[in-house]
Amino acid sequence: MAWDGRNRYINLMPRSLRWHSLWHTYRYYLYGMSIVYGIVGLIAIGYCLSNYEQYKTEKAELLTLLENPQYQSIEKQYEDIASVKNKILKNSSGKNKKPIFQNTIVLYVLDIAMEQGISLQHLNIKDEHISVDGIGHSDEACRKFIASLQQRLIGMDCHGTVKADQGIYTFHMEGSKGEHNTSSREDSNDHTSVGHHH
CATH class of the missing domain: 3.30.70.60 (Ribosomal protein S6/Translation elongation factor EF1B)
Known part of the structure; x- marks a missing residue:
């Protein structure tokens, strides 16, 4: 391959190493985002479970009332x-x-x-x-x-x-x-x- 000398910087790093470099540079940011998403997911699951328990309680109260x-x-x-x-x-x-x-x-x-x-x-x-x-x-x-x-x-x-x-x-x-x-x-x-x- 001919090179005329105008491109002074050539990135010869393999693609796998480049991804590793990006991960190493932004790993704390990615860790933080993962933690945030994890917390949001847990809150959403907890909210769904709480609503389901409330639904079961209200349903039981309604059935009790209907049988009164x-x-x-x-x-x-x-x-x-x-x-x-x-x-x-x-x-x-x-x-x-x-x-x-x-x-x-x-x-x-x-x-x-x-x-x-x-x-x-x-x-x-x-x-x-x-x-x-x-x-x-x-x-x-x-x-x-x-x-x-x-x-x-x-x-x-x-x-x-x-x-x-x-x-x-x-x-x-x-x-x-x-x-x-x-x-x-x-x-x-x-x-x-x-x-x-x-």
Whole structure:
């Protein structure tokens, strides 16, 4: 091979030695990067294991809750209430519009009861008069339900009482349509009654 003398520096080091030289020069940097990646990998593995353990714990708690008789009883009550609501909506969507006022009140009562955790024992609507009996988890919850219902039932005068017996809070509420609104509603003798028992 001819050489004209212009290339003064020729690297005659074998390729394997060049790689070895690079490794020797940057070995501490590479060691550090390996350690960093190793730590990150361990943290990621630990995070995954922790999440999996949390998932198993939450799953076990959910299964325990689903098997709880009290939870099953509450779920059954809500299913019954939802079934009543669906029947009312189905009846209201047909040609029979006469009991729509009573149906609207029933939906109001059921919605508020489900929202506030009230267990309804009796609901009666007749001749624009309503009476409700139920159970709440506290005196305040019962009074809140009565107040919420009074606020929702515009044009009706409602009043109620709350009783406590051995930690069980029951209430009775009655309401009637105000005289000044009598002519604006259609009079009806229809009777709507819903009962739920423990």
